[in-house]
Amino acid sequence: MNAPTALSHLAPAIHPRAVPTELIDALKARFATQCSTALVVREQHGRDESSFTVPPPAAVIFAESTQDVADAVTLASAHSVPVIPFGVGSSLEGHLLAVQGGISIDLGRMNRVLSINAEDLTVTVQPGVTRKQLNEAIKSTGLFFPIDPGADATIGGMSATRASGTNAVRYGTMRENVLALEVVTASGEVIRTGTRAKKSSAGYDLTRLFVGSEGTLGVITEVTVRIYPLPEAISAAICSFPTIDAAVQTTIQTIQLGVPIARVELIDANTVRMVNAYARLGLREEHLLLMEFHGSPASVKEQAETVQEIASEHGGHAFEWATTPEERTRLWTARHNAYFAAIQSKPGCRAISTDTCVPISRLADCLLDSVAEADASGLPYFLVGHVGDGNFHFGYLIDPDKPEERETAEGLNHKLVSRALQLEGTCTGEHGVGLHKMDFLVTEAGAGAVDMMRTIKRALDPKNIMNPGKIFTQ
Numbered sequence: 001m002n003a004p005t006a007l008s009h010l011a012p013a014i015h016p017r018a019v020p021t022e023l024i025d026a027l028k029a030r031f032a033t034q035c036s037t038a039l040v041v042r043e044q045h046g047r048d049e050s051s052f053t054v055p056p057p058a059a060v061i062f063a064e065s066t067q068d069v070a071d072a073v074t075l076a077s078a079h080s081v082p083v084i085p086f087g088v089g090s091s092l093e094g095h096l097l098a099v100q101g102g103i104s105i106d107l108g109r110m111n112r113v114l115s116i117n118a119e120d121l122t123v124t125v126q127p128g129v130t131r132k133q134l135n136e137a138i139k140s141t142g143l144f145f146p147i148d149p150g151a152d153a154t155i156g157g158m159s160a161t162r163a164s165g166t167n168a169v170r171y172g173t174m175r176e177n178v179l180a181l182e183v184v185t186a187s188g189e190v191i192r193t194g195t196r197a198k199k200s201s202a203g204y205d206l207t208r209l210f211v212g213s214e215g216t217l218g219v220i221t222e223v224t225v226r227i228y229p230l231p232e233a234i235s236a237a238i239c240s241f242p243t244i245d246a247a248v249q250t251t252i253q254t255i256q257l258g259v260p261i262a263r264v265e266l267i268d269a270n271t272v273r274m275v276n277a278y279a280r281l282g283l284r285e286e287h288l289l290l291m292e293f294h295g296s297p298a299s300v301k302e303q304a305e306t307v308q309e310i311a312s313e314h315g316g317h318a319f320e321w322a323t324t325p326e327e328r329t330r331l332w333t334a335r336h337n338a339y340f341a342a343i344q345s346k347p348g349c350r351a352i353s354t355d356t357c358v359p360i361s362r363l364a365d366c367l368l369d370s371v372a373e374a375d376a377s378g379l380p381y382f383l384v385g386h387v388g389d390g391n392f393h394f395g396y397l398i399d400p401d402k403p404e405e406r407e408t409a410e411g412l413n414h415k416l417v418s419r420a421l422q423l424e425g426t427c428t429g430e431h432g433v434g435l436h437k438m439d440f441l442v443t444e445a446g447a448g449a450v451d452m453m454r455t456i457k458r459a460l461d462p463k464n465i466m467n468p469g470k471i472f473t474q
Contacts, residue, residue: 016101019058023079027059027103030071034062045086045104049339050094051350051400052435057084057098064109066182066190066221072105073219073465074188080463085215087128087157092353093434095161095214099469105219107156113137114222122179122196124224127156143227146171149430150336156220161432162212166335169255169388170262170294171228173430178211182222186461196224209456214432215467217460231262231294235304236328239316240286244268244371246314247287248364251387253310255360259303263292264388265335268371271342271382275334278341283334284318289387290335292328335384342382342395351382351395352409355437356420357429360390366423367392370416377408391429418443433471441472 027035036042037059046056058081061072076083082102089096098104111128118141125134130152134145147158149165157163159181164173171177180194193206210217241247244266251264267275267288276283289311293303308319322328343349358366367385374381374394385392394416396409417427417440427433427440442450450472457474458464464474 016055016098017081019081019101019103020079023075023081023103024059026075027061027072030075031061031068034064034068036060036062042104044089045084045096045106046098048089048091048094048096049351050092050097050434050436051352051398051406052094052097053400054094054097054099055101057102057104060086060104060106062106062109066110066184069105069107069184069219069221070188070190072103073184073186076103076465077187077463080465082465082468083219084467085127085156085160085219087154087160088130088152090151090153091157091161091434092355092431093428093436095432095434095467095470097435099435102465102468107154107219107221110156110221116141117196118143120196121227121229122224123227124180124196124222125155126222127154127159127220129155131155131158138227142230144230145177145225145227147174147177150339155223155225159211159220159223160213160215162430164386164389164391164430166263166265166332166386168386168391168430169264170260175208175211177226178207178223179226180224181207181210181220183210183218183220185218186463186466190221191218194224212432214434214470216457216470217466219466231300233297233300234262234292234294234323234328235300236290236292236322236331237304237308238283238318238320238331238334239289239291239308239311240284240318241289241311242286242315244287245364245368246316247289248367248387250289250307250311250314250316252360252363253314254307255388257306257310259306260295260299261291261303261307261388262294263290264386265290266383266385266387266392267334267338268383271338271384272334274341274345274382275337278344279333279337281330281334286318288334289316290331292332338382338384339395342397346380346397346399348399349397350400351397352406352413353431354394354396354413354416355391355428355431356416356425357389357391358420358423358425360388362423362425363387363390363392366416366419366425369419370394370412373412373415377412379405379408379412386429389429390425435470438472
């Protein structure tokens with residue numbers, strides 16, 4: 001496969017369908033002020049954090065109930081018009097773009113926590129509940145929801161993209177933590193998948209089918225997730241390293257020794273400089289590992305001492321520990337501000353994001369060669385990674401008005417993904433396929449597997465109205 005050029009690899013997915021005035025009139029009649037055709041509203045719902053520019057949807061429906069979603073989908077289906085679910089717009093791979101026209105269904109007003117079952121460690125929410133809102137709602141129970149992709153994304157959006165983030169090394173991803181769903185199908189029917197039971201052998205696992213389907217099979221309207229007891233003790237630490245290799249080798253050895261570390265994040269020195277300028281943090285401008293340990297006071301102390309010893313063997317120094325929530329928040333601000341700090345470092349730029357994940361034993365092989373290629377390209381970039389599970393991200397900063405910069409960034413991304421696949425990894429550890437990784441999916445999964453995905457899509461969505469043009473071209 002040749003490296004993709006500009007947006008040429010997206011061309012098969014971009015062919016807007018006409019939205020008849022009869023549908024717009026029907027939507028306005030059904031939804032009144034919950035339906036907007038104002039350009040500013042449509043433009044807001046026609047972009048995400050990706051670098052792609054596509055015309056906005058023809059209308060936006062602000063759903064307030066499952067019935068609203070079902071009625072909107074039913075009307076769209078009657079006219080064979082695409083439907084694109086919208087959460088908070090934080091996706092990175094063009095998931096929200098109306099590449100084939102259609103209507104956007106904004107689920108942000110469906111933001112109620114429906115039930116908290118503390119005894120069973122489960123909670124059921126509407127899809128517009130954000131992860132921070134969920135944790136605020138359950139904090140009095142002594143429980144928390146650990147999936148943290150950085151952005152304050154919605155639980156529905158996180159389910160749709162099979163998100164993970166900084167805590168995945170210990171608590172897993174949305175795949176492991178979603179127990180049940182309510183979904184509006186392409187015909188407007190409301191179905192339920194899964195239960196609150198911890199396990200089931202009843203039929204096909206439809207929950208896992210919809211988790212990660214990126215809105216291409218249905219609209220998620222309710223989610224039941226696992227929650228966890230807040231650790232008795234939490235300690236966070238920053239450790240500086242002379243080289244990226246030293247930081248990576250520390251991570252690999254920590255995981256291979258079975259240390260139950262909750263988070264271990266890499267920020268390269270270049271990104272630390274960006275974060276310092278953006279947030280005035282005053283961090284040492286060297287390669288950093290940010291770590292967090294959960295457990296009893298004794299186990300946290302043991303974990304931290306073990307990792308400090310491993311890091312010292314690899315030249316790690318300047319450990320900074322934090323045990324209070326305020327101190328931990330300050331340390332993690334560096335990681336959570338990385339994307340925005342990078343964007344601010346080059347005014348007017350957009351980021352071409354990568355999202356590879358490899359087996360932990362191959363992390364150094366994949367990451368170090370990719371750093372060398374990025375340095376040689378001359379493009380500014382940032383580098384962060386959930387390196388505890390082999391996942392890392394480059395963000396190549398490009399001027400959207402300079403096609404040659406996009407070409408360079410896409411070429412770097414192509415080399416990185418090719419390397420990850422050769423090392424038995426994946427083109428996307430958590431962001432999803434969206435528009436950007438459709439070609440890579442074929443290389444990773446094989447034509448036969450992608451054809452099977454298409455078969456499932458056609459069976460569940462015969463009119464191809466559910467977020468068409470994403471994951472694969474139809």
